[in-house]
Amino acid sequence: MSDTKLREHLRTELDKLKETGLYKRERLIESPQGSSIRVNGKEAVNFCANNYLGLANHPEIVQAAHDGLNEWGYGLSSVRFICGTQTPHRQLEQAIGKFFGKDDAILYISCFDANGGLFETILSEDDAILSDELNHASIIDGVRLCKAKRFRYKHNDMADLKAKLDEAKGSRFKLIFTDSVFSMDGDLARLPDICELADQNDAMVGIDDCHGTGHLGAGGRGAAEELGVLNRIDVITSTLGKTAGGAAGGFTAGSAELVDWLKNRSRPYLFSNSVPPSLVSAAAKALDVIGKSGDLRDKLKANTRRMRAGLEGIGLTIKPGPTPILPVMLGDAVIASSMADQLLGHGIYVIGFSFPVVPQGQARIRLQVSAAHTTEQIDRAIVAFKAVGQELGVVK
Numbered sequence: 457m458s459d460t461k462l463r464e465h466l467r468t469e470l471d472k473l474k475e476t477g478l479y480k481r482e483r484l485i486e487s488p489q490g491s492s493i494r495v496n497g498k499e500a501v502n503f504c505a506n507n508y509l510g511l512a513n514h515p516e517i518v519q520a521a522h523d524g525l526n527e528w529g530y531g532l533s534s535v536r537f538i539c540g541t542q543t544p545h546r547q548l549e550q551a552i553g554k555f556f557g558k559d560d561a562i563l564y565i566s567c568f569d570a571n572g573g574l575f576e577t578i579l580s581e582d583d584a585i586l587s588d589e590l591n592h593a594s595i596i597d598g599v600r601l602c603k604a605k606r607f608r609y610k611h612n613d614m615a616d617l618k619a620k621l622d623e624a625k626g627s628r629f630k631l632i633f634t635d636s637v638f639s640m641d642g643d644l645a646r647l648p649d650i651c652e653l654a655d656q657n658d659a660m661v662g663i664d665d666c667h668g669t670g671h672l673g674a675g676g677r678g679a680a681e682e683l684g685v686l687n688r689i690d691v692i693t694s695t696l697g698k699t700a701g702g703a704a705g706g707f708t709a710g711s712a713e714l715v716d717w718l719k720n721r722s723r724p725y726l727f728s729n730s731v732p733p734s735l736v737s738a739a740a741k742a743l744d745v746i747g748k749s750g751d752l753r754d755k756l757k758a759n760t761r762r763m764r765a766g767l768e769g770i771g772l773t774i775k776p777g778p779t780p781i782l783p784v785m786l787g788d789a790v791i792a793s794s795m796a797d798q799l800l801g802h803g804i805y806v807i808g809f810s811f812p813v814v815p816q817g818q819a820r821i822r823l824q825v826s827a828a829h830t831t832e833q834i835d836r837a838i839v840a841f842k843a844v845g846q847e848l849g850v851v852k
């Protein structure tokens with residue numbers, strides 16, 4: 457074996473992670489996903505899934521997955537363009553396009569792949585990509601693969617975006633690309649202002665709507681619908697693995713030409729396997745359910761208001777924002793992680809986030825509220841935050 461040196465090196469690096477508190481230990485969930493889960497043999501209320509409408513394990517969606525499996529089989533053993541496209545794949549793409557008011561959409565195995573396969577496929581040396589500094593890792597990696605000039609603007613800072621657009625003058629195509637919801641902070645991109653700047657500077661606008669699709673906007677069409685600019689967004693990437701049933705799958709929605717080009721040239725699409733039929737059927741059902749889920753979106757808003765008011769009421773600081781992501785700001789990494797550990801003892805499952813996932817000194821517990829939470833579960837969380845907070849001296 458010639459890997460001895462690498463293994464020694466990795467052991468040293470792993471020890472360093474453990475010493476600095478940055479080593480990730482995965483907790484084992486002993487039940488299906490839901491508002492209540494089993495961890496360490498005990499029930500806990502789950503406040504860290506992206507299960508905003510509670511559709512993970514929704515009975516109609518699970519049934520649709522079974523139906524897809526029965527009718528269309530387990531897998532295609534092929535990429536899409538060879539022999540991996542079944543009728544339901546095309547139907548789902550067209551349904552996604554229509555859902556967002558775009559011409560069409562292209563499916564990927566994940567949104568990570570959708571972002572990885574977007575930028576280099578449409579932009580070259582002559583072009584410019586303008587990207588928010590807090591964009592998701594998959595956008596950063598996608599942009600890295602692309603030869604366009606890169607401009608990273610300060611988070612949601614329109615003066616800086618304007619300055620970068622000035623610098624990018626003369627580029628053939630200019631694409632502003634941003635997370636529509638920033639998942640660590642729960643704030644929205646300033647899309648109306650971004651669209652305005654784009655119009656003034658002959659630029660296109662693209663968003664990654666992973667934390668918006670399904671639960672934001674009156675019809676669940678995401679952050680752009682919420683902010684009234686859906687028809688001004690040129691490209692939308694998003695996931696089927698969060699609100700839309702929670703399994704896996706991603707897509708890019710946009711013009712007919714864009715989708716056609718991506719199907720011809722996008723590498724994670726051309727060189728990776730077709731999305732399994734069970735997922736495709738379930739995702740189509742999830743879109744239907746989302747369309748009819750106005751009551752769940754209202755419930756999610758009410759739950760979020762109750763949780764925010766309750767936590768602020770006991771003296772905790774929550775970042776402001778209109779989404780069901782509530783960052784409880786604690787500052788200190790050790791406090792954030794011990795608070796999360798102790799909350800689990802009270803039957804409340806949350807995770808502490810610290811550097812490098814969030815800036816140094818801004819450690820936090822990120823709560824994700826779901827429409828599936830009961831009032832009783834939310835109140836139980838607030839009581840537990842108070843008890844643990846007092847013990848740690850962060851609330852009076």
Ligand SMILES: *Cc1c(COP(=O)(O)O)cnc(C)c1O
Nearest residue numbers: 566567568592594666695697706
């Ligand atoms: C979750 C997430 C992704 C990745 O989506 P997958 O479908 O799980 O690959 C990409 N972008 C953002 C902003 C996300 O939150």
